[in-house]
Amino acid sequence: MHSEQQLLDRLRRRIVIPEASGVVLGIGDDCAIVRPPGADEDLLFTTDMLIENVHFLRETHAPADIGHKALARGLSDIAAMGGSPRFCLLSLALPEWAGDAWVDSFYCGLLDLASRTGTALAGGDLARSERLTCDITVCGAVPHGEALLRSGAKPGDEIYVSGLLGESMLGFETRRGKPWKKHLRPEPRIGLGRYARERLHASAAMDLSDGLSLDLHRLCLASGVSAHLEAVPAHSRMVKPRHYLHGGEDYELLLTVPPTTPVPDEIGGVPFTCLGRIEEGAPGEVLMFGLPLRALGYDHFRNL
């Protein structure tokens, strides 16, 4: 069977984008970009599912955490393009075990993050199902033509990541302490994404949802370049290489920045680490200390 990438490639060839649709960038980046006629800004759209027994377990994930995470995943895609959140639409399919108290607590988690980030819950759909499923569409905005893309990395650019990597995967394994909290309540890097666009003039960006090795491979593939890593990402004490290289769901930002741009060590308490450089080479290739780094991050469809 196919990988997610193969499925997307096959699909992309069959899609027609009418000009009147306003769509200026379709499938393949963190968000689609839409330019409504006359609008002052470009709109960004992303959609993310969160499914019981796939993305979370009923036994270990509190409803408020699930509500928070459903929205945080979409906001992270908006952040990765340097956008500001505008509104979201939520589809929620509820099994019978999810009663009033569960649903209220889910919306509390979601609406707390929504109000903190200025995201209006504008609409949605409700249904019954056997497994709890939410799907969220988030809309953000950026100045015309200024969205950060995966495809803009150029040879010579420096590669940066925000935050400490690997904690989310460690937390998922240990279910303890700060890493587990970070797994349950990822903080979308909206301010950092805007800073990367406005001040660092990042040439490319994406969010780290499926692990550094796979996501950096995707960024290099989209940009037609290769990456040479010469440092390990910042990480906390218990975190192992398999966590910080391949662990998913960190929702930190991966950036490439022109070499002339000064980048601070941290912004608002979140560290920025320079991992290496973009070079000409086989598109999608990632080398770490000169050795090929296999893209072992999370692909829903790989092992089928």
Place this chain on the structure above:
Amino acid sequence: MHSEQQLLDRLRRRIVIPEASGVVLGIGDDCAIVRPPGADEDLLFTTDMLIENVHFLRETHAPADIGHKALARGLSDIAAMGGSPRFCLLSLALPEWAGDAWVDSFYCGLLDLASRTGTALAGGDLARSERLTCDITVCGAVPHGEALLRSGAKPGDEIYVSGLLGESMLGFETRRGKPWKKHLRPEPRIGLGRYARERLHASAAMDLSDGLSLDLHRLCLASGVSAHLEAVPAHSRMVKPRHYLHGGEDYELLLTVPPTTPVPDEIGGVPFTCLGRIEEGAPGEVLMFGLPLRALGYDHFRNL
């Protein structure tokens, strides 16, 4: 437990809509309405789930039909507001039984309808799950402030429905002939919706997704009026009152029109039937030949 309406009412009280979001109408109508700063038109957004064993069965529904219906449901909401489709985003969660052939055929059904209606597939999300689940967000556009709402019906307005009602439910029961085909492949009334807005100057509109009795009750509730029906909707021979009064998934349009507006008997082969009049009265009340018509249409959450 709650009805869908109660859940939505509780939710609406807790939602904050920041002005910068551009959201001018939130939860409660067929679509949310967004006015991006500077944009020439208002944007409409709707989201709809289609879930295995809830909305369709793997055994009886071909993948191309499921793809068609996933998009048709969203387009029907755009039609109900008098809008023109622009783009859509699709989230698709696939169980292991859905292989390449199934997925390709699903996208064929969806992309055929998308290209026929000028709807760009702009993005989406893919995941694994135990039950096939799709969720589609559709965006449409209308001139500023001209979207047809559920809340605009006024005493004296005439009540119209398009098409033949009840066929979808009959088809679901019999799995035969034209009704079954109509159940599998509903045709969104995009042209009719635009006609209702531009030429009939409809005062209110919605699509018939959950059955006339429930949907008309909702329209009357939103408008603070009551409905007096004095005719039965057009229907074909085998269709019984329980089908045309309470059957869901017809995806025809329900309109109210000022009494001075001439309404043709049919448009492009689709009949328009006048069912009666809007009157002052208990908000949400629907009388048929003077008798209360109970809202027996489909509510996901009622019988829990």
